[in-house]
Amino acid sequence: MPFLTDMNRLPWCSTSARGQRLLPVCALLICALWAAGIRSQQPDASLLAITHGPYLQLPTSTSVTIVWHTNRPCVSRVEYWTSDSSHSAARAELARPSTGVMTAVSSEHGLIDNDRTSHVIRLTGLTAGTTYEYRVVSREFGGYEKQHIVKWGGTVSGDILSFTTLDEKKASYWFAVVSDIHENAKRLDAVLAPLDWKRTDFVVFDGDMVNDFMNLDQPFTGFVDVSVARFGRAIPFVYVRGNHDVRGRFARRLTDYFPTRDGHAYYSFDHGPVHFVVLDSGEDKVDAHEYYNGLVAFEPYRREQAKWLADDLRIAAARRARYRVVLSHIPPYDGTSRTGTAEEAFAIRQVRECWERPANAGGVDLWLSGHTHRYAHLAPAAGRNRYHLVIGAPDTLTRVDVSREKLTVTLTRETGQTLDVITVRAR
Ligand SMILES: [Fe+2]
Numbered sequence: 563m564p565f566l567t568d569m570n571r572l573p574w575c576s577t578s579a580r581g582q583r584l585l586p587v588c589a590l591l592i593c594a595l596w597a598a599g600i601r602s603q604q605p606d607a608s609l610l611a612i613t614h615g616p617y618l619q620l621p622t623s624t625s626v627t628i629v630w631h632t633n634r635p636c637v638s639r640v641e642y643w644t645s646d647s648s649h650s651a652a653r654a655e656l657a658r659p660s661t662g663v664m665t666a667v668s669s670e671h672g673l674i675d676n677d678r679t680s681h682v683i684r685l686t687g688l689t690a691g692t693t694y695e696y697r698v699v700s701r702e703f704g705g706y707e708k709q710h711i712v713k714w715g716g717t718v719s720g721d722i723l724s725f726t727t728l729d730e731k732k733a734s735y736w737f738a739v740v741s742d743i744h745e746n747a748k749r750l751d752a753v754l755a756p757l758d759w760k761r762t763d764f765v766v767f768d769g770d771m772v773n774d775f776m777n778l779d780q781p782f783t784g785f786v787d788v789s790v791a792r793f794g795r796a797i798p799f800v801y802v803r804g805n806h807d808v809r810g811r812f813a814r815r816l817t818d819y820f821p822t823r824d825g826h827a828y829y830s831f832d833h834g835p836v837h838f839v840v841l842d843s844g845e846d847k848v849d850a851h852e853y854y855n856g857l858v859a860f861e862p863y864r865r866e867q868a869k870w871l872a873d874d875l876r877i878a879a880a881r882r883a884r885y886r887v888v889l890s891h892i893p894p895y896d897g898t899s900r901t902g903t904a905e906e907a908f909a910i911r912q913v914r915e916c917w918e919r920p921a922n923a924g925g926v927d928l929w930l931s932g933h934t935h936r937y938a939h940l941a942p943a944a945g946r947n948r949y950h951l952v953i954g955a956p957d958t959l960t961r962v963d964v965s966r967e968k969l970t971v972t973l974t975r976e977t978g979q980t981l982d983v984i985t986v987r988a989r
Pocket residue numbers: 769770804805806891932933934
């Protein structure tokens with residue numbers, strides 16, 4: 563309280579007789595100001611809020627990751643339960659321990675996260691093809707009063723929502739792909755508008771959703787909030803990193819918004835008759851380019867993924883799937899007859915040189931990319947790609963109808979115009 567030591571300097575706090583009469587009033591005033599100051603430093607529970615999300619990420623048949631953001635650091639949990647009748651009481655019993663309600667938290671080396679405003683919680687041990695209800699809960703963490711005494715604030719809970727896990731046995735479904743939105747939320751909303759969400763099991767954001775990560779609100783205003791409003795609380799999106807996602811001051815914090823499953827941004831998952839492979843194509847120019855200030859190492863990273871891709875396409879799930887689909891932001895071919903600069907062509911060439919051979923050997927049927935901002939379809943061709951390559955543009959929606967008999971890829975413009983329909987049959 564440094565202002566108390568300066569009390570005598572205040573004209574209305576002199577030590578004259580009149581001043582002495584005023585002293586109690588003055589002291590009260592100062593006490594009130596001091597108390598108000600203390601209150602303003604304490605957490606105001608009424609202001610604690612979930613600011614963005616929740617949204618679902620990294621779906622598999624047995625797990626999903628739920629992400630949301632609060633305006634203050636919190637300790638968070640997800641409460642979830644199956645939505646079948648045997649747990650119908652769970653909804654009513656959330657406030658107290660219930661046999662039907664499970665809880666998941668985020669911890670590292672045994673310590674539960676307590677100082678984060680982005681909350682990333684992975685639910686594991688789920689059952690394939692099962693609908694779960696869930697709600698997110700965050701309790702404000704105001705730090706330590708002393709040693710083991712924590713200053714807790716208020717608690718905020720989300721709505722009761724639901725999601726359904728993926729299922730290798732599912733016979734048919736849709737998934738949708740958009741890319742290169744570059745934070746144009748209005749365009750994303752228009753592109754997604756025609757989708758039938760009852761038939762869409764997940765959405766792929768195929769890179770460059772962020773347009774160089776320079777302030778922490780960009781993902782929210784650019785596409786996350788629109789996605790949450792349209793589908794993201796109940797239907798997961800698969801985040802494939804593009805070259806603009808890995809640029810900017812906060813590029814290294816991208817995982818606070820779009821986490822990895824096991825520390826790698828390249829991974830695979832299965833749904834119905836399809837084995838999906840997500841590849842992380844990185845920047846678009848040579849690592850030594852002056853634009854990167856010596857701060858990137860994507861060339862060895864692509865080679866590392868080439869080995870992993872070859873191995874992944876040999877695993878049992880990949881071999882038994884009727885289709886193998888690769889998702890990468892940068893495509894292995896430009897897809898047009900234009901001659902770009904050598905700088906622009908570099909990453910496309912390295913993607914092709916590193917990943918096409920294992921993709922061909924592993925029986926990849928369809929490869930979905932973005933990056934060039936021009937729609938293209940390359941049918942399988944002797945001596946090069948044995949798969950269909952489909953490159954989406956910023957204003958296109960790629961919808962893939964999956965069945966055991968075929969994959970039907972339909973591309974539409976945001977205007978509603980159908981650009982192309984491509985059929986991929988099982989080999
Ligand atoms: Fe790109």
